[in-house]
Amino acid sequence: MLPWKRVLRPLAALLLAAAIAFTPSAAAADSAPHSGWNNYSCKPSAAHPRPVILVHGTFGNSWDNWLSLAPYLVKRGYCVFSLDYGQLPGVPLFNGLGPIDKSAEQLDVYVDKVLSATGASETDLVGHSQGGMMPRHYLKFLGGADKVNALVGLAPDNHGTTLSGLTKLLPYFPGAEELLSAATPGLADQMVGSAFITKLNEGGDTVPGVNYTVISTRYDQVATPYRSQYLDGPNVRNVLVQDLCPLDLSEHLAIGLFDRIAYHEVANALDPAHATRTTCASVFS
Numbered sequence: 001m002l003p004w005k006r007v008l009r010p011l012a013a014l015l016l017a018a019a020i021a022f023t024p025s026a027a028a029a030d031s032a033p034h035s036g037w038n039n040y041s042c043k044p045s046a047a048h049p050r051p052v053i054l055v056h057g058t059f060g061n062s063w064d065n066w067l068s069l070a071p072y073l074v075k076r077g078y079c080v081f082s083l084d085y086g087q088l089p090g091v092p093l094f095n096g097l098g099p100i101d102k103s104a105e106q107l108d109v110y111v112d113k114v115l116s117a118t119g120a121s122e123t124d125l126v127g128h129s130q131g132g133m134m135p136r137h138y139l140k141f142l143g144g145a146d147k148v149n150a151l152v153g154l155a156p157d158n159h160g161t162t163l164s165g166l167t168k169l170l171p172y173f174p175g176a177e178e179l180l181s182a183a184t185p186g187l188a189d190q191m192v193g194s195a196f197i198t199k200l201n202e203g204g205d206t207v208p209g210v211n212y213t214v215i216s217t218r219y220d221q222v223a224t225p226y227r228s229q230y231l232d233g234p235n236v237r238n239v240l241v242q243d244l245c246p247l248d249l250s251e252h253l254a255i256g257l258f259d260r261i262a263y264h265e266v267a268n269a270l271d272p273a274h275a276t277r278t279t280c281a282s283v284f285s
Contacts, residue, residue, distance in 0.1 A: 037070040038062075040117040042079035050149055051118045052270065053111060054082040057129030057256060058096040058186060065128055068258045069266070076267060079118055083110040085134075086186050096130050097186040100196055104137040111138075111147055124150045124270055128256030129223060130190060132156025132214070137200055139207050150211040152269045154256045157223035158214070158231055159201060160192035192228075206233035213269035214238045215255065215262050222252035239265050245280035260285070 036042075037054075044051055052073055056065035062082040073080045085106040086098040096103065111123055125135045125148055132153025138144035139151065189196035206212055212231050218240060220226040230238040241248045241261050250259040264282035268275035 036074040037066070037080035038082060039079070040081075042118065044079050044118055044120050045077055048076075048078045048271065049120065050122050050124050050270075051079040051081060051114050051120055052124050052126055053107075053114055054080065055085070055107065055125060055127035055131030055135055056082065056096060057127070057131045058086075058190070059094045060128070060131070061093055061095050064093075065131070065256060069126070069256070069263055072260070072263050073267070073270075078270070081110075081114050083107065085110075086130075088184070097184045099185045100130070100134050100189040101137055101141075103134050103186065104142055107135060107138050108142045108144065111144065115147060122147055122149045124148070124152070126152045126154070126266055126270075127156060128154045129156060129252065130186065133158050133190075133200075136205075137196075139210055140200070145207045145209050148210055150213065150269060152213045152215065152266050153229070154215050154262055154266070155217065155220055155223050155226075155252050156214060156229055157190050158205065159228040160194060160197040161190055161223045161228070162192050163222065163224060204233055205231040206236060208234075210235065211269070211272075212236045213265070215241065215265050215269075217241050217248065217250050217252070217255050217259075217262075219249060219251040220255075237269070241265070244278040245282070247280050 054066045054070060056062060062084045066082050070080050070082065083106065084095050086096040086100070086103040088097045091097065114123060115121065127133070127135055133156040135144065135151055136158070139148060188194060191197070212233070212235060214229055214231055214237070216226050216229045216239065218226055223229055241250060241255065241259065244265070245261045248259065248261045250262065255262045260283045261278060261280070264278045264285055268278065
């Protein structure tokens with residue numbers, strides 16, 4: 001084994017153990033009040049006829065990624081749901097690490113579950129990071145376009161990520177890419193130039209019949225460069241939160257976890273007929 005691998009593996013294990021120690025247990029997460037979301041008796045209203053499915057990011061889960069956005073949407077009258085995907089054996093709570101094409105299959109099953117429970121014919125998807133990109137595989141290759149009206153991505157790595165240039169260092173560490181692919185294929189799939197990203201974007205970014213919104217921040221340090229998040233095609237709207245509020249300093253995590261400027265744009269994307277202007281004052285809306 002190469003010397004750097006001997007250091008990397010215990011360090012990764014230590015970081016994971018520390019994270020688990022400071023994260024609520026799975027049982028606690030399951031029993032925690034969800035402020036009205038994942039209520040399978042919820043029936044969409046005439047004002048908001050489509051249920052909203054929230055798709056967490058890498059290392060996230062159906063609960064902790066949405067402690068702010070889910071109640072925000074529920075308060076506005078939406079039926080809101082969230083799923084877990086991309087689980088790895090023996091790794092609790094930290095999801096989105098499995099092969100992304102398999103995660104899209106999990107989303108496929110979950111969309112059918114929500115549509116069956118609510119009686120709706122279509123849903124809207126809102127995802128953070130990988131969760132804003134992965135559904136595009138579902139839409140493009142698994143027939144999801146027939147069941148989805150809109151996809152809203154918060155800092156989605158639609159064309160892969162350089163991780164602020166860190167991925168360029170991998171060739172200097174023999175075996176690093178192979179280890180990453182074997183241990184956490186969901187991370188490897190998100191690298192610029194990966195087979196998954198290449199296939200996803202071949203033939204165009206979008207599919208007919210779906211409305212796309214990408215909400216980005218210039219301070220993103222994970223899905224980089226941030227302009228690579230943008231999509232090209234019909235029915236696409238690319239939004240930079242600093243164009244709406246120059247004072248918004250959110251980075252990759254904050255834009256999904258608590259940025260109400262971004263949330264206001266999510267609400268606008270879900271109901272464009274009643275969209276209102278997003279400004280710095282939208283933090284109070």
